[in-house]
Amino acid sequence: MRQTITEKILARHYAKKRVKPGDFINAKVDLCLGNDITAPLAISEFEKAGMRSPWNRNRIALVPDHFTPNKDAMSARQCKILQVFSKAHGIRHYFEQGRVGVEHALLPESGLTGPGDLIIGADSHTCTYGALGAFSTGVGSTDLACVMATGRCWFKVPRSVKFIYKGRLPKWSGGKDVILFTIGKIGVDGANYEAMEFTGSVIRRLPMDDRFSICNMAIEAGAKNGIIAPDEITRAYIKQTMGRRYPLYAARWAYLYSDKDADYTDVHEWDMSAMEPQVACPHLPSNVKGVSELKKISIDQSVIGSCTNGRISDLRIAARILKGRRVNSRVRLIVIPATQKIYAQALDEGLLEVFTKAGAAVETPTCGPCLGGHAGILAEGESAIATTNRNFVGRMGSPKSFVYLSNPAVAAASAIKARIAHPAEII
Amino acid sequence: MKIKGSVHKFGDNINTDEIIPARYLNTIDPEVLSGHCMEDADPDFVKKVKKGDIIVAGANFGCGSSREHAPIAIKAAGISCVIAQSFARIFYRNAINIGLAILENGQLAGCIQTGDIIEIDLAAGRIYEPKNDKTYITQPFPEFMQRIVSAGGLMQYVKDSKGI
Numbered sequence: 001m002r003q004t005i006t007e008k009i010l011a012r013h014y015a016k017k018r019v020k021p022g023d024f025i026n027a028k029v030d031l032c033l034g035n036d037i038t039a040p041l042a043i044s045e046f047e048k049a050g051m052r053s054p055w056n057r058n059r060i061a062l063v064p065d066h067f068t069p070n071k072d073a074m075s076a077r078q079c080k081i082l083q084v085f086s087k088a089h090g091i092r093h094y095f096e097q098g099r100v101g102v103e104h105a106l107l108p109e110s111g112l113t114g115p116g117d118l119i120i121g122a123d124s125h126t127c128t129y130g131a132l133g134a135f136s137t138g139v140g141s142t143d144l145a146c147v148m149a150t151g152r153c154w155f156k157v158p159r160s161v162k163f164i165y166k167g168r169l170p171k172w173s174g175g176k177d178v179i180l181f182t183i184g185k186i187g188v189d190g191a192n193y194e195a196m197e198f199t200g201s202v203i204r205r206l207p208m209d210d211r212f213s214i215c216n217m218a219i220e221a222g223a224k225n226g227i228i229a230p231d232e233i234t235r236a237y238i239k240q241t242m243g244r245r246y247p248l249y250a251a252r253w254a255y256l257y258s259d260k261d262a263d264y265t266d267v268h269e270w271d272m273s274a275m276e277p278q279v280a281c282p283h284l285p286s287n288v289k290g291v292s293e294l295k296k297i298s299i300d301q302s303v304i305g306s307c308t309n310g311r312i313s314d315l316r317i318a319a320r321i322l323k324g325r326r327v328n329s330r331v332r333l334i335v336i337p338a339t340q341k342i343y344a345q346a347l348d349e350g351l352l353e354v355f356t357k358a359g360a361a362v363e364t365p366t367c368g369p370c371l372g373g374h375a376g377i378l379a380e381g382e383s384a385i386a387t388t389n390r391n392f393v394g395r396m397g398s399p400k401s402f403v404y405l406s407n408p409a410v411a412a413a414s415a416i417k418a419r420i421a422h423p424a425e426i427i
Numbered sequence: 428m429k430i431k432g433s434v435h436k437f438g439d440n441i442n443t444d445e446i447i448p449a450r451y452l453n454t455i456d457p458e459v460l461s462g463h464c465m466e467d468a469d470p471d472f473v474k475k476v477k478k479g480d481i482i483v484a485g486a487n488f489g490c491g492s493s494r495e496h497a498p499i500a501i502k503a504a505g506i507s508c509v510i511a512q513s514f515a516r517i518f519y520r521n522a523i524n525i526g527l528a529i530l531e532n533g534q535l536a537g538c539i540q541t542g543d544i545i546e547i548d549l550a551a552g553r554i555y556e557p558k559n560d561k562t563y564i565t566q567p568f569p570e571f572m573q574r575i576v577s578a579g580g581l582m583q584y585v586k587d588s589k590g591i
Contacts, residue, residue: 040455041455041496041499072453075453077453126493142581143581145581149585188440188490189513222487222515371449371492392442393467394467
């Protein structure tokens with residue numbers, strides 16, 4: 001039996017020629033990460049188990065991004081645990097305020113994640129790095145503690161499902177719409193425990209930022225990982241982010257693909273040429289409708305940011321719509337560049353000026369409102385459209401609030417109209 | 428291990444934001460977390476729950492974030508076992524890693540109500556429901572996971588197997 005790209009990466013990290021779905025493996029990890037919510041628990045487990053020092057101080061990333069800038073004294077204490085641990089053990093990839101960003105945007109742009117890597121993170125959206133052709137998956141804090149101690153993690157090799165997207169995406173639809181469409185079709189547990197492999201002409205044309213959005217939300221279908229075989233677009237991206245380590249990754253191209261007759265539990269094939277922007281309605285990411293069906297839904301807040309859609313191309317598209325226009329006076333538009341680098345680039349390109357003059361609040365990089373942490377919480381009865389990834393009950397604040405998920409163009413257009421709007425209504 | 432307890436029933440897709448909302452994640456203290464357990468699914472849950480009670484739910488229990496605070500809150504609230512039609516994968520491994528008993532069974536949720544008493548034989552994977560005198564059989568854990576569970580959680584298992 002030939003192998004999928006996911007199986008090939010897992011086999012190499014288990015020093016085997018092949019692994020098959022259902023196998024339990026204790027695989028070598030290239031990078032592990034935790035944030036200000038999950039790492040304190042991992043550090044506590046690590047210390048309780050009497051571990052003296054981490055397996056490799058260069059392969060642990062600690063990213064205080066969820067409740068930062070510290071929202072209260074208790075959050076500050078959590079962040080301090082990361083800072084103290086990092087200092088004590090010389091953790092190389094600890095990111096302090098002013099350098100930190102939303103983890104799944106920050107680590108790829110810092111050249112810490114690459115094709116063929118095996119990455120685990122105590123954060124469910126760790127599956128984002130599959131966009132680079134890595135095997136990456138979210139785990140819990142105890143798993144993170146175990147990896148910090150041993151450099152290894154146990155996995156059950158997942159079965160793979162293949163998604164083939166044909167045709168060409170219409171104007172205003174992007175990676176976010178591809179993944180929302182997919183979750184709408186298969187459901188929030190449609191790929192439970194499985195590897196989602198994204199292929200087809202649509203994917204091959206998509207820039208990296210859109211690919212990150214797609215793999216980021218694989219977890220929203222219950223998947224273990226999402227993955228896109230690397231190509232020239234990936235190569236150009238890592239050439240820029242990896243620096244001296246680039247040749248190591250370039251050498252992996254030879255095997256980072258799924259064999260032609262690899263085994264899939266299911267193959268889905270869709271033509272995407274007529275897909276309008278998609279919106280996930282409360283309270284599940286699978287409750288997906290076309291944007292034109294929702295034009296009567298009024299909104300109180302619009303959030304553009306997060307590990308799903310806070311990258312530079314997301315901000316560019318939002319700025320295109322907002323340029324020379326005003327956010328509706330009844331709406332709070334919150335724009336959060338995902339990392340400091342993206343923030344600086346948006347500043348250079350004049351995007352932050354566009355947002356500010358339109359009446360948006362531009363925030364420092366943080367997960368903030370996405371998880372109802374801080375800096376943009378909803379009151380009872382309020383509705384928001386957000387470029388984030390979850391719309392569960394209470395996700396952005398009050399358990400009696402409502403979150404609609406969309407791409408950044410729709411979120412920007414909706415902020416102008418004070419209701420869910422198609423970008424074509426604006427320009 | 429044998430468990431007997433009163434059932435709290437929940438539906439499908441109970442996610443980690445409902446189990447322990449993110450607004451309470453500025454601590455890792457199990458006691459504090461347990462005070463908000465299931466708050467956004469049932470605000471009165473913590474008032475009703477008693478030590479040893481059992482959660483029975485539908486499909487995809489624990490979907491959403493990776494927060495281990497979710498199984499920790501459930502365990503600290505006194506819940507002795509969670510039985511669901513299916514579990515989201517991160518919740519599943521977190522529960523095993525911290526030693527919260529979980530079982531997968533697709534029929535039970537449709538046949539019982541909140542307040543019913545059930546008996547569980549964890550080792551045999553058997554659930555007994557006295558009201559209708561019905562027994563349900565569940566798939567036992569794979570052997571590898573049983574070793575983690577019997578070691579008392581992942582960290583202890585790692586310590587034991589590495590001789591640390």
